[in-house]
Amino acid sequence: MKTFVRENSLSLFFGGLFLAALIGQSVAGLAEYNEQQLASGLQPTSYLPYLASSDFAVDVAENWQSEFLQFFLYVTATVWLLQKGSSESKELDKAGRESDEDQQIGPHASDESPSWVHSGGWRLRVYSHSLGLVMGVIFALSWAAQSIAGRAAFNAQQLSQLQDPLGYWEYVGSPDFWSRTLQNWQSEFLAVASMAVLAIYLRERGSPESKPVGVPHHATGQQG
Amino acid sequence: VSGMRIVFVATLVFLAAGLGYLIVIGLLQR
Numbered sequence: 001m002k003t004f005v006r007e008n009s010l011s012l013f014f015g016g017l018f019l020a021a022l023i024g025q026s027v028a029g030l031a032e033y034n035e036q037q038l039a040s041g042l043q044p045t046s047y048l049p050y051l052a053s054s055d056f057a058v059d060v061a062e063n064w065q066s067e068f069l070q071f072f073l074y075v076t077a078t079v080w081l082l083q084k085g086s087s088e089s090k091e092l093d094k095a096g097r098e099s100d101e102d103q104q105i106g107p108h109a110s111d112e113s114p115s116w117v118h119s120g121g122w123r124l125r126v127y128s129h130s131l132g133l134v135m136g137v138i139f140a141l142s143w144a145a146q147s148i149a150g151r152a153a154f155n156a157q158q159l160s161q162l163q164d165p166l167g168y169w170e171y172v173g174s175p176d177f178w179s180r181t182l183q184n185w186q187s188e189f190l191a192v193a194s195m196a197v198l199a200i201y202l203r204e205r206g207s208p209e210s211k212p213v214g215v216p217h218h219a220t221g222q223q224g
Numbered sequence: 225v226s227g228m229r230i231v232f233v234a235t236l237v238f239l240a241a242g243l244g245y246l247i248v249i250g251l252l253q254r
Contacts, residue, residue: 004227011231057249064246141243149250156253 022060029056040160054152058180061146066184068139074192076132084220085200087211091221103128143181147172150180 005012026047033055034044050056080096083089100106105124109117116127126133147168154176155165171177195209201217204210205224212224 008227008231011235015235052249054250054253057246061246064242138239138243142246145243145246145250148247149253152250152253 025059026051026056029059042160054149054156057149058146058153061142061149062180062184064142065139065146065181066188068135068142069185070188070192072132072135072139075135082220083196083200085217086196086220087199087209087223088196089220094221146180147177150177 030045030047030050033050033053037044045053078088078090081089082092082095084092094102097103101108104110104113105117105128106120114127116123151166151168151171154171154174158165166174199210202210203213203224205213208223210224211219211222215222215224
């Protein structure tokens with residue numbers, strides 16, 4: 001048990017933070033929702049119905065999609081794109097898919113390589129992109145969830161104001177959908193760009209996200 | 225079963241369940 005906690009502490013820590021933040025979001029979200037309901041002369045709702053509401057779902061989904069888009073783009077863009085001096089970049093001569101030797105596939109696979117590496121063929125091709133694929137699929141599904149729940153929430157508000165509801169594709173072209181989408185994207189892209197650049201000159205001793213403290217600024221692709 | 229496999233599978237199951245939940249909620253309230 002002690003070993004399990006230590007060996008998985010990174011995942012357990014962030015999983016715990018996620019659950020605490022999600023519960024906090026649901027409590028604060030319900031309070032905000034009920035303030036608006038009362039201000040509009042409508043009935044307030046209780047906790048469990050709020051958890052099953054499109055208002056809660058769209059707020060969760062819009063943040064999920066942007067995070068998974070960020071990681072999908074980061075995982076795939078860093079195959080090809082570089083930042084000299086950054087621990088977040090590969091070494092400058094490594095851009096691209098790299099050799100079978102670098103990737104330990106084909107004749108360079110070891111006995112301990114994953115089984116789909118030994119299978120070769122389509123399994124190896126799929127497995128070679130499995131991280132990007134899964135991140136991309138989660139992004140697409142959470143963006144779809146945002147659009148579906150967002151439309152339901154938007155239409156509920158429209159109807160309470162005696163205005164016409166929107167069809168699905170009308171909502172996907174609406175300011176509400178793109179405002180929710182882009183306000184999340186901009187913050188992700190700023191943070192990623194800043195991390196790639198700040199990691200050139202700044203250090204965090206012991207962090208694998210940083211270069212070792214004494215490594216020169218021009219060294220690219222080194223991790224502490 | 226190793227700890228890292230438990231963490232991996234639990235994460236995938238949670239993500240699938242979470243995404244399913246968010247999609248179904250929206251579909252039920254059209």
